[in-house]
Every structure is written in structure tokens, then in C-alpha cells.
Amino acid sequence: MSAMDAQTIIAKRIALELRSGMLVNLGIGIPTMVANFVPRDVKVFFQSENGLIGTGPIPEQGMGHRLLTDAGGRPVTALPGACTFDSAISFGLIRGGHVDITVLGALQVDAHGLLANWMIPGKMVPGMGGAMDLVTGAKRVIIAMQHTAKGKPKIVNKCTLPLTSERPVDLVVSELAVIGFPDGRATLLETGPGVTVEQVTAATEAKLAIADTVSEMRL
């Protein structure tokens, strides 16, 4: 399975979690791709934490504005009904529980759903940006990530990297599996296309509970 295929599977599966009217914040990387797969009849509001609700696709050539970007500084458009606001309101929306779903990447997720996604001591210290507020405050936290990194499991017994929040995530979607945390325990809910339960458990360090019925991802 190529890396591109894996990312598409993850983004498509997560897009199916969106419902009309939701306020949704997408992180960088695979999470951003979720916007490309929103079902046609589902209308959500995308938030950029630099101060925009109603974030649209990248502008056509020559139609961008230097003062209209996403949180990574890339030019975006604003959809009809969009609104802009300052950073205090933006993080009030996030921390205050007004964001229905945030989709973020991960370095590690542990058996109880705790997340590490913002630093590798001594190696990568970019700053947490909005990640800690998003995980602490969003109504639902969905992790979009490839199941392993360089062959090593990312779903571990206990995070060895610094945590992002004490609040556990709600769902992890990889190219191999959909994993939830009912009763605070990592539980296999769905497998990826053509993937067996054994393949998932072999690629996962944390001991997974297996749901009564494990279905294949519907994409």
C-alpha cells in the first residue's frame, strides 16, 4: 500500500464522521485532506485558528489576498457566510467546547487514548501552537495518522513523549483501523480495506480490545 493510498483512506474515513452544521478544525498534514472528501450533502463550517470560520479551498490563480490565509500562512478563500475574529475569540471557540470535531495528527496515542503530538525532546521543539487547547476543549478529538512510523507502532501502551492533554482522544483512524476508547480502553472498531484483525494487532503495541462486530471501513 503506497503512502498516498494510506492518507486517502484515512481522510475519506474521517470525512464520514462530519455532519451538517458542525464546526470543524483540521490540523496540518493528513487532517487537512479531510476537507477534500466531505460528502456533497454535508455542509460544515471549517475553522482556521488564525481567526476564520468558513475557510474555503485555495484560491484560483490571481484571486488570493495576502491577508487571507490558513493557520499555516497559506492562501485560502472564504466561503459565503464566513466570518473573521481575533485570536481570543478563536481560542474561546476552541477551549470553550464550541468546536464539534478537531482532526489532528499524532506522534503517539496510548492504550487509554492519551495523545502526544507536539514535541520530541532534544529533536523537535516547534511549540504546541493550538494543539493543547484543541485537545482539551473540542467536543470530539479524532486522530488521523498512519498506523506505524518507520515500522514502529504509534499506538503504544503508554506515551513516552510529552502529552498534549490529560483529556483522551475519542477516535483514531489509520489506514489499518478505526480505534475508539469505550470505557477508556483502546478498542478495534473497524479494519482498513483488505486488512485483517491480526494485521492490526500485530502493528499495534497497546493491547487492543476487539469490538463484538468488527466491520471493514466503509469508504
Add this chain to the structure above:
Amino acid sequence: MKTVSPAEAIAIIPDGATLMIGGFMGVGTPERLIDELVRQDKRNLTVIANDTALPGRGIGKLVDAGLVSRTIASHIGLNPETQKQMIAGKMTVDLIPQGTLIERIRAGGYGLGGVLTPTGVGTIVEEGKQKVQVNGKTYLVETALHAQFALIEAFLADYLGNLSYVLTARNFNPVIAMAAETTIVAAEHIVPVGLIAPDHVVTPAPLVDYLVTNG
């Protein structure tokens, strides 16, 4: 409110000053004021801002010129020069969750001692901080931030100093406008009083000390 040239505005700022600077990855950062800080070689600055943008852009220009000794920000990951200076010990960097950073600045401007936030509880961010329980939930006490100067980029400023912003260039600007002893504004357009309707003024004129003229 006084109108001044960029050179006059920046001449007020001493070496070693603490500056809050508007902008998010350079969007909404007053580039003309940044360029003037570099030209006048203001050193040993403490910068409080969301990020340090990129090399050659916005606050990144101050970093490139080696003028910043301390940065208080939420994200420096897109500026390798900031990381290099941090690792080399040339610059102290305090990394703060973005929502906490903006609330600490807001608290400073609103006359509050700080805020209580759940963000950071149970992580390394809580180290050395007071924790309190309110209605059974744990919060960190995050203290207010103040600065000597706020450097603001607005879209419209009227002759009195009322300000409005556009699109995603608002970000930290109206919040830092309240949290500094002296607020210096550069605006894309300086317009007659009344052109910004009262309901559309975001930063009220009495908060602005200096408006930089458009040359």
C-alpha cells in the same frame, strides 16, 4: 494620539524593551515598523507574539538580525533560525499554548491578574504553576502579560486612531492594543473620521498612542 513617521515611532523604543507584535505567520504584522526596528538596530528585545513567522518575513526579520534575546510565543516550528538561536543559547524561548498566550495578554489589557485554564493540566506546561479546583475541575493559574510597547497593523485607521482590521490579519492585534503602556499603529489606509462606522470600530481611538503616517 500623535501622528509620527515610522522612524520617530521606533526611536521611542529603547534597547531591551518588551514588545508585543501583532500577526500570525506574518499576516497582520506591521512590516514597516519591523523594518525600522532593524534599521535603528534596536537590540536585546523581548518579543511577545504568536510566532516568529519565517526568515525574512515579519518578526523573522528581527530574529535574522539577532535583535531578539527572548521570545514568548506559541509556535516557532516554521522558523529554523529561531530554533537555531534557541538551541545555541542566543535566545530564550518560552513556548505557551496559543489559547493561553492570547488569554494572558487579554488579562493584562483587561486589568486581570491572570486566567484559569484547563489547557496544559497533566502536561509539562503545568510545571511550576499553581493549580486550583473550581467546581471539581482542575485549572492552571496563568498570569497576565504586559508589554512596554504594542506594535499593531490595522487595515483602516481614521484621523483619531479608531481602527478596523480585515480577514485573518486581525488575530493578536486588537488584544495586544490593550496590553501595552504605549501602542504604535501602522495602517494600510488612513481615512477620514466617520468612514469607519461606529459599529465597525474594533480598537477604540483612546487606546492608540501613535499612528504612523503613510509616506
